[in-house]
Amino acid sequence: xxxxxxxxxxxxxxxxxxxxxxxxxxxxxxxxxxxQAVARSLDQVSEVxxxxxxxxxxxxxPRLERMWERVERRIHANGAxxxxxxxxxxxSAKASGGIFAAIRDWFEERRGYVLTGAVTAAxxxxxxxVLRPPTERIVERPGAERIVKVPVVQKNPxxxxxxxxxxxxxxSVNEGTGYILTIxxxxxxxxxxxxxxxxxxxxxxxxx
Amino acid sequence: MNKRxxxxxxxxxxxxxxxxxxxxKAASAETRKEDxxxxxxxxxxxxxxxxxxxxxYHRRAYSLAYGMVxxxxxxxxxxxxxxxxxxxxxxxxxGTSSFYTWFYRIVMNLAIDHIxxxxxxxxxxxxxxxxxxxxxxxxxDSLMPSILGQNPGKSLARKQMREQVAVALEELSHxxxxxxxxxxxxxxxxxxxxxxxxxxxxxxxxxxxxxRKNMQKRLLELMGGEKDLEA
Numbered sequence: 001x002x003x004x005x006x007x008x009x010x011x012x013x014x015x016x017x018x019x020x021x022x023x024x025x026x027x028x029x030x031x032x033x034x035x036q037a038v039a040r041s042l043d044q045v046s047e048v049x050x051x052x053x054x055x056x057x058x059x060x061x062p063r064l065e066r067m068w069e070r071v072e073r074r075i076h077a078n079g080a081x082x083x084x085x086x087x088x089x090x091x092s093a094k095a096s097g098g099i100f101a102a103i104r105d106w107f108e109e110r111r112g113y114v115l116t117g118a119v120t121a122a123x124x125x126x127x128x129x130v131l132r133p134p135t136e137r138i139v140e141r142p143g144a145e146r147i148v149k150v151p152v153v154q155k156n157p158x159x160x161x162x163x164x165x166x167x168x169x170x171x172s173v174n175e176g177t178g179y180i181l182t183i184x185x186x187x188x189x190x191x192x193x194x195x196x197x198x199x200x201x202x203x204x205x206x207x208x
Numbered sequence: 209m210n211k212r213x214x215x216x217x218x219x220x221x222x223x224x225x226x227x228x229x230x231x232x233k234a235a236s237a238e239t240r241k242e243d244x245x246x247x248x249x250x251x252x253x254x255x256x257x258x259x260x261x262x263x264x265y266h267r268r269a270y271s272l273a274y275g276m277v278x279x280x281x282x283x284x285x286x287x288x289x290x291x292x293x294x295x296x297x298x299x300x301x302x303g304t305s306s307f308y309t310w311f312y313r314i315v316m317n318l319a320i321d322h323i324x325x326x327x328x329x330x331x332x333x334x335x336x337x338x339x340x341x342x343x344x345x346x347x348x349d350s351l352m353p354s355i356l357g358q359n360p361g362k363s364l365a366r367k368q369m370r371e372q373v374a375v376a377l378e379e380l381s382h383x384x385x386x387x388x389x390x391x392x393x394x395x396x397x398x399x400x401x402x403x404x405x406x407x408x409x410x411x412x413x414x415x416x417x418x419x420r421k422n423m424q425k426r427l428l429e430l431m432g433g434e435k436d437l438e439a
Contacts, residue, residue: 010417014391016398045420048427049392052373053271060270060280067266067284068259071291075258078296 003035004028013042116198123181123196127166130183130192243307251298258298262291265308268394269315275389276319278378286322290315305403312394313404316386323382369431376426384419387412 004012004025011017012025029035057064171178181194243264249257269290274283293314294301301310377385386405390396398416402409 007413007417010420011398011413014398014416016413041424042420045423045427046392048373049275049377049388049423052370052377053275053389053393055370056274056280056283057267057271060274060284063280063284064267064270067270067288067291068262070288071262071295072255074288074292075295078292 002028003032003038006038009035009038010042013039119196119198123194126194127181127183240306240308244303247298247301247303247307250295258295261294261307265311266291268308269311271393272312272315272389273319275377275393276316276382276385277322278374282322286315286318290318293318306400309396309400309403312390312396313406316390316404320382320386372430373427376423376430379426380419380422384415384422387415388419388423391416 008017008021008025009029012022012029017025029039166184167182169180169182171180177198179196179198181196183192183194185191243261246257246261250261266287269287270283273286273290274280277283277286290311294311301307377388380388383405387401390401390404396404398409398412401412401416405412
């Protein structure tokens with residue numbers, strides 16, 4: 001017997017066909033080994049996807065159990081914000097299309113990231129200043145046709161030394177994360193040590 | 209092995225061809241009616257009613273989201289956000305469709321937005337039209353008859369297998385992934401999926417056909433060399 005069309009077979013197995021259409025595919029499927037093999041393969045794909053997702057949900061069960069607390073907290077926060085008659089920002093800002101409010105909300109949501117980013121940028125700037133090479137100055141001589149580069153002459157010229165990379169050690173501290181940056185000195189004796197504590201914002205926001 | 213996976217293995221042991229339509233496991237008429245009552249109570253401020261809806265759908269919301277984004281953290285965020293949105297916009301739910309269809313639409317929209325933002329959609333849909341002419345024979349463009357040995361559930365318990373299934377799913381376009389996950393995990397009908405995705409029933413059928421075909425093809429490529437694991 002002729003093998004049923006793949007689309008018809010798929011619709012039949014998904015329970016989307018009724019009456020005569022369903023009976024027609026059923027009859028064709030009964031007499032077609034190829035059709036039965038395709039039906040089996042469709043079943044297997046279904047099984048694989050379903051089991052994959054169920055196992056993933058099993059893995060997440062402990063966290064899923066705590067989800068309601070977060071949902072409830074957010075719902076109450078939204079409700080309180082909606083009921084609050086006093087505007088948190090100037091009315092003009094809200095009325096003007098909410099750009100200010102949008103920017104404020106963006107920073108509010110990412111406050112931790114912004115603070116971390118700012119601290120990181122400051123630390124990088126300090127490192128760059130400490131580790132930068134000797135400066136050169138460009139001097140334009142009167143009457144000269146071209147600009148020439150003249151190295152700055154210093155009274156006590158710095159002997160170039162090979163800078164060691166800064167050693168970074170991570171610390172576990174209460175309510176946050178800490179780092180110790182040790183920047184080797186040029187003469188090997190005067191190392192610079194920077195201790196950087198990064199408080200965990202989420203912990204600070206909770207009830208204290 | 210947990211109970212669900214065990215059940216999946218047991219059903220996978222059936223090596224005979226499934227020649228009868230698979231019963232849909234989407235919500236029954238009674239469940240839909242209960243949902244409608246819970247929604248009405250939740251709208252009136254009954255938090256316990258909304259909690260009941262949450263208990264009913266949070267695991268499914270997570271699984272749908274996980275099927276789309278393949279990150280536990282992101283799926284949890286999406287599921288959580290979906291409930292917050294559902295609560296916020298409960299007044300806009302008109303009741304013309306079932307609650308879960310409306311809610312799954314929120315989950316899917318959040319998941320697709322997430323994928324777009326992260327630019328993880330590496331594949332675009334192609335050829336969503338169904339060519340009936342050449343599909344009547346087993347060939348390059350048809351559904352393939354063999355995959356994964358006889359016990360896909362048991363195979364999936366192996367971590368490596370799960371990773372390969374995740375890879376295969378992730379390589380589908382988000383539209384193909386969405387219909388596959390909704391159909392295979394939730395058993396939604398074509399019309400319900402069309403309501404969730406905001407497209408026609410024909411488009412859903414087409415996407416589902418190509419999603420299954422691509423999934424089969426990719427799984428065969430990924431697992432082709434591991435048939436001995438089934439022995």
